[in-house]
Amino acid sequence: MKVGILGATGYTGQELLRILGNHPEAEIVYLGSSSSAGKDISEIYPHLVNRQMVLEDESVPDLDVLFMALPHGLASAKAGELLNRGIKIIDLGADFRLQDAAVYQEWYKTEPADQKILQKAVYGLPELYRNDLYGQNLIANPGCYPTAALLALVPLVRADLLLTDSIIIDAKSGVSGAGRGVNLSVHYSEVNENIKAYGVGQHRHTPEIEQQLSKAASREIMVNFTPHLVPMTRGILATIYAQVKPGIGEEVLREMWREAYETEPFIHVLPEGVWPQTKYAYGSNHVFLQLKLDKRTRRVILVSALDNLVKGASGQAVQNMNILFDLPETVGLELNGLWP
Amino acid sequence: MKVGILGATGYTGQELLRILGNHPEAEIVYLGSSSSAGKDISEIYPHLVNRQMVLEDESVPDLDVLFMALPHGLASAKAGELLNRGIKIIDLGADFRLQDAAVYQEWYKTEPADQKILQKAVYGLPELYRNDLYGQNLIANPGCYPTAALLALVPLVRADLLLTDSIIIDAKSGVSGAGRGVNLSVHYSEVNENIKAYGVGQHRHTPEIEQQLSKAASREIMVNFTPHLVPMTRGILATIYAQVKPGIGEEVLREMWREAYETEPFIHVLPEGVWPQTKYAYGSNHVFLQLKLDKRTRRVILVSALDNLVKGASGQAVQNMNILFDLPETVGLELNGLWP
């Protein structure tokens, strides 16, 4: 399987390299970078000292599959030509995640992807939409926050157990989610020993979450989603609140999760009373879930934890690749997280 | 003013020392410690090398005011005798925070304080209950989370702007809130690069928040309160969600805060669009507030940030002391937070 990465020098690009370096079926034959063509990847990332490989420009050679890890707006411009050449695409950006072009334009303030290409895109969250993914050519790899939120919510929304106008997602992310670009909001001295909310009421992952929840509920759902920046490098914790329908008890909610995930290799409903910690997933593709129904308020609190660069980005992308090429989903993704 | 601290070697005890060391009217004449009597405080805290003072046992000498920074259940046993001796008490623990002894027993699983003493206790959150504090002898210094939650919520609840069954408080705290005791949950290697929720649905600050909100609303209010442990030493950020009553716009909410706090030296409603960061309050008694009304869901998001050891504990205790002794509230508390 000939694999390429476009945008190889960003955090998700190099994380793909790390993961695929442990994948027995994938041969990386192309690393593309607009800014660093001609350099060796190990010049930019010395931890890859033993993985010497020269970065090329953005002219993509023939490949079986290309991972695109680009700022939004760039993948949609290139995808048509690549698909025509028979290259499968797994896009880690946002260009193909929103089916409604108008919603895309409203939240991203950029030209949406061409409608014909957009229609070919499939939202690549395997545990929720596996059957839609087989044989596809263009995968929209989900955002990190939506992955954390949807894995917790969708089984319960599909089963119609929640009051769907009551959903609140309070999410906490490590700094690597902001990418490698430099600015004051990722300056160590300003982030360390500090926590803040950001993008309150206007984060772009909001419509992505709402699109999938609405699909699961078969009616329009709006949520409140508030991301926070936490002084750590990796990890997302989503704490989710929703009103439970009358008569539904905690065990029913838990059972719905069990049904959805009992055979899933990466999704783990923890034993009762054990709450997810982002570090459980550090460097791995695993997701950890727990819930509790507060009987006093009839609100359920759902918590999910994952590594934003793995299940929230590059690991999930490799999982999607495995599906596209009929490999077991866990190939290259077997490792447990790093502890401590 | 002769001042003593009982429980001087805990984090809030020694923080009182730091703050009172900069207070022109307070003379610290007694440091009590059950575990370290006979040692010099600088043996336990070498950063206090220039503040040599021997720790005594728990026999409290005659004082104008005693700060009690003890595990819950201990202050209530000692308070009666001390009050009889004419010593004013500012208790940083939980023993006198809940007016309803049954509620205390339910959440703390300990014998509540004697009802006669409990009735003398006043909840010491000056910006909300200043007039109740003058001339008092027993102050229940609020919990760190309740301080963060109540300063954001009470002005809006008093003005009846929120649907009171819709309140959710998602709070994030630094590790120092857990105290100096050693156990795996404060082990550096287990906390660093990690975030988790804890005490979900059962944290003891829940009834404290509910008691004060219920008082503000003149009816019983129940909330969801979820604390999280963040890899940082100091700071609390509370992100609060509530449904707004029909017809109420963002400006009305903001105006209510402004009215409540415009002359307050420690409470700051930030300019629109500037969101609180816990580090703004690092080492200071200041609190930072911001809000946004999501018009789509009619939910307001309130955020407050403070230092859990200062406004969340020892700084607020000194502010209360200033009130009890008719000093300007800012005496000894003028400093800005440390940045970066």
Added chain:
Amino acid sequence: MKVGILGATGYTGQELLRILGNHPEAEIVYLGSSSSAGKDISEIYPHLVNRQMVLEDESVPDLDVLFMALPHGLASAKAGELLNRGIKIIDLGADFRLQDAAVYQEWYKTEPADQKILQKAVYGLPELYRNDLYGQNLIANPGCYPTAALLALVPLVRADLLLTDSIIIDAKSGVSGAGRGVNLSVHYSEVNENIKAYGVGQHRHTPEIEQQLSKAASREIMVNFTPHLVPMTRGILATIYAQVKPGIGEEVLREMWREAYETEPFIHVLPEGVWPQTKYAYGSNHVFLQLKLDKRTRRVILVSALDNLVKGASGQAVQNMNILFDLPETVGLELNGLWP
């Protein structure tokens, strides 16, 4: 290959589990723990939720190889019987690292291992002593600091390029090196935003370093070694100073490293001017080296970086296992470090 781990619940024990879980030839059949027998490993480490396996007591079954990750003094008591049963031992503790029992007793204040067993032990630093390791039955896996120091120093000492009474090792370690035990010196609030030296002049890795340097020089060498505790979880950086012999230039020193390590898969002399960072090795078995000769003082500064739990402990142990069983040394250890 049937593998067991005694002391499976410590940090190096569970790190062995993580690494061996990715090893195609190793089958873990025994996890021993004095404190947690009967529990499932995933109760203690929920990140291992998909690796359910019950911890047993310290009765070791028949195995091909046993990793011992025990507090010092315990392995030496058990080793004789296990060796007699034909079980190869890789000991991650200190019991067999010092050949001179009197030196052991002086620094560890404990009874040394039985001399007959001690003589069978081989110091398992493959890049320096590979040929001594083939066919052995008892490997003393090196300490984390000695690994960092010796890999930098030994090639230069063997070639007699340094004034051997001039060696100073200033090392910086993450907190996981202190293990999982709880005490104030690993309390998050006391370690975060803080750095200190510890064990100045008396750290037990000093004689271990000296023993190997003396062997390399064929005369007795004494060094100054000062470890520091850094607010991070993993990683060791050793900054080493030594006077260079007259006439020796920087290129000669660098050349000696190249000769020693050019075919080594885990040891990387970085391009000139690129200085090692501990994070380059995060979660991997790789070691990064750089040096500079200060012409003004004729002192060379050597820097090495590694992950204390991998090349400094469990990764090196697996590398040693690979050698004992005639496998390529990189099996199970191919992964690059985690970035960022």
Added chain:
Amino acid sequence: MKVGILGATGYTGQELLRILGNHPEAEIVYLGSSSSAGKDISEIYPHLVNRQMVLEDESVPDLDVLFMALPHGLASAKAGELLNRGIKIIDLGADFRLQDAAVYQEWYKTEPADQKILQKAVYGLPELYRNDLYGQNLIANPGCYPTAALLALVPLVRADLLLTDSIIIDAKSGVSGAGRGVNLSVHYSEVNENIKAYGVGQHRHTPEIEQQLSKAASREIMVNFTPHLVPMTRGILATIYAQVKPGIGEEVLREMWREAYETEPFIHVLPEGVWPQTKYAYGSNHVFLQLKLDKRTRRVILVSALDNLVKGASGQAVQNMNILFDLPETVGLELNGLWP
């Protein structure tokens, strides 16, 4: 006392604001900034929300004293005119620290200050050169690393107790020492969980240290100085190695420190066996010292700890101001460090 700050928006500039805000004699009447003139300081630093003051351009009004916190090369261009106007200058930059203009040019690759002005500059390390400072008009405030190194070394070098060609300074600094400018080397995700050496053999504080040591020894001294970047915001720890002259014991060394510092309010020789931690000095002007003589190697290990932004910059600058204006040195600097 009318005080101004030029370069008020850098980390040392705003730290001056924090400290001077607690100084009873200083009235801040001017904040100058080339980049942010016209803005309010609280727009840039919201934690100063209660300290509203508009930033002006670089036209300095009449003042008693001006703190200059500028990139190197800028202060020397402005100093002459300001001195002529009778404004005392305390320069926090490097322009006046090196008496030898050629050495300045070699290490800073910039035009040195005018020789006539340079001759007026006095090196402002009060505990070592207090008598030189009274009545002066131009103070070169020392670098952060030199302050840490010189306070440990100078008393011993003056007393001729060390072999002066044997001095090695291995220093560890928090990230705030790099300033507020954004680049990859201060990106949170690249600094967190990481430590590295930098500027090996070529850091500009080397000649500053050597100049003062040479002065203390009355002969030329060269040292090795290696700085490291530690994942923390504030603090410098210097670990210093030197060969001790024959016959000199540990007690003599310690006694020399005691003599030098026993009446100093900010310099603390810790009790034997208690080693400095940078956090002891967090946010304060205090310095902590400890030493140990290794009898085996006859090398003494000296450790000093301070806050790089306080005693290493703005606190020391205020201490110097106090001296220039005949105030007690501790005015405005009484606070202990923040713990935890």
